[in-house]
Structure formats: structure tokens, C-alpha cells
Amino acid sequence: MLTVYDIVKQAVVLILGIVLAVGFGPIALPLPGLPHVKIVDLKEALRAPEPLPLEGVLAPNNALEAAVVLFNNTLQSSESVLVEPDGSVVLLDKYGALLTAAPNASAPGGYQLDPVPKAWLGPSRPLGFKRDAQGDLIVCNTALGLVKVVGSSVVLLGQRVSDSSPLDPGSPILYANTLDISPTTGVVYFSDSQMIPVTPNYGVPRARPWYDTLGSYLRGVYSVGPSSATACLPAAWFSHSQHTHPTLPH
Ligand SMILES: *[C@@H]1O[C@H](CO)[C@@H](O)[C@H](O)[C@H]1NC(C)=O
Numbered sequence: 001m002l003t004v005y006d007i008v009k010q011a012v013v014l015i016l017g018i019v020l021a022v023g024f025g026p027i028a029l030p031l032p033g034l035p036h037v038k039i040v041d042l043k044e045a046l047r048a049p050e051p052l053p054l055e056g057v058l059a060p061n062n063a064l065e066a067a068v069v070l071f072n073n074t075l076q077s078s079e080s081v082l083v084e085p086d087g088s089v090v091l092l093d094k095y096g097a098l099l100t101a102a103p104n105a106s107a108p109g110g111y112q113l114d115p116v117p118k119a120w121l122g123p124s125r126p127l128g129f130k131r132d133a134q135g136d137l138i139v140c141n142t143a144l145g146l147v148k149v150v151g152s153s154v155v156l157l158g159q160r161v162s163d164s165s166p167l168d169p170g171s172p173i174l175y176a177n178t179l180d181i182s183p184t185t186g187v188v189y190f191s192d193s194q195m196i197p198v199t200p201n202y203g204v205p206r207a208r209p210w211y212d213t214l215g216s217y218l219r220g221v222y223s224v225g226p227s228s229a230t231a232c233l234p235a236a237w238f239s240h241s242q243h244t245h246p247t248l249p250h
């Protein structure tokens, strides 16, 4: 509850802030403990193009009004979803559980979630994932890098860029974000969004701690370091035939 003391304190801080801002103009303050990088204007060529006009297939529609929320209060924050050929669904929740849901006409929304996880992805937070040609799940597990799920086991595939890479040699992969797998070559392409790792969030009372990608993303933005906002994509990829020793591009 706000007390008179809180209100007076906030008013004093606000007035002091206005006086300083009017008196001195903007002041560049480096954030404590974080890398301070000079902010520069992007070159014209690097700026995003003008968005396409909202017409044709992009015209506004009401399609999402027919959407049904599945597994409300049961499943939390599955960043990606995989629909299997048999119509069942694979999901990775924010705690790193690998879950499946089967079509079931009598279940709410038409899917029945199996509450027992098939595997645990280990610490960190899984984001994008796909099946490879062998049928194993390849997962971007943020600070754990790229991992593969084989049955209920997890194999670490790549946690840092190779020393011979021309781009960021030897740098750790701290925010593996999303991936795609070439259907013809099996090469996995994935993004590493920033250099601030994902850390656990213990701060929500009565909530189970989880690896907080939003918190880490915001620390990246505040620190003006390479973040997803600056579209940093150290191109790290490897051949599927080399599961344990990824080769990175030259
Ligand atoms: C999900 O559950 C919450 C809490 O019970 C409820 O407030 C909300 O309306 C539900 N949302 C949907 C889409 O069912």
C-alpha cells in the first residue's frame, strides 16, 4: 500500500529528475556491471524495409477469434509446437519438460495432454525445436546451446563456436533461440540471440522458478550489448553426421 511517505518520496525524485533533465540535458550513464557499448545509428542499408501494405493475404481478418486456448493453467509457455504426421502434438514447456498431446474428440479443445513428461531438457529454457531426419528432436535450449533428445536422454551438440570460425571464434552460445533443418542436407541452422545468458527467476511468490528468457532479453537490451533487437546471428551450424563435434563454417 502507498503511504504518504512513499508519495512524497516519489514526488521529490520526480521533481529532482525534471530539474536535472532541464538543467543538464540527456546524460549518458553507463549501466553498472554490464558492457557499455556506444549507440550508433544503423546505416540506411541495414534498416528494415518499409512494411508491406495490409492488403490481400495480409488484410486484417477475424480468423483468430475462432482459436481455442489449449491446456490453460496446465501447460506454461511452450515457445514452439510440433505437429506429428499422426496429428499428435509435441510441446516443450518453460520448465524444460517434453510433453505430448493426442487428438481426442471428447477432450476440451480436441486434444488430451499427457501430464507425464517424456523427457526433461535439463537446466535453461527450450525455445525452438524440430525433428531431424532420424526422428530425434533438435532443440535450441538457450544457455545449453543446441541439444538433441534421444528417447529420454539429452545429448549436448554445440555449446560454443569453433576456434576456427571467422566469426566470434570460441565464443559461447548463450541464447540459442530458434532453428531450422535443411530437408536436403540435414544441416541445422540456428540463431544465438545475445551474449547475456538465461538465468533462473526465483522472484515470483508461490511460482515454481524457471529460466527467464524475457529477463535475460531485457538485460541484453539495457546493456546495449548484442541482442535479438540488434539481430545478431553468429552463423553457427554443423553437419548432422557429426553429432558430438560440430564443425563450424570457414
Ligand atoms: C485461463 O485460466 C485463467 C485462470 O483460471 C482464466 O482467468 C482465463 O480466463 C483462462 N483463459 C482461457 C482462454 O480459458
Ligand SMILES: *[C@@H]1O[C@H](CO)[C@@H](O)[C@H](O)[C@H]1NC(C)=O
Residues within 6 Å of the ligand: 104, 105, 106, 107, 108, 112
Ligand atoms: C479422451 O478425453 C476424455 C475427456 O477428457 C477422457 O476421459 C478420455 O480418457 C480420453 N481418452 C484417451 C484415450 O485419452
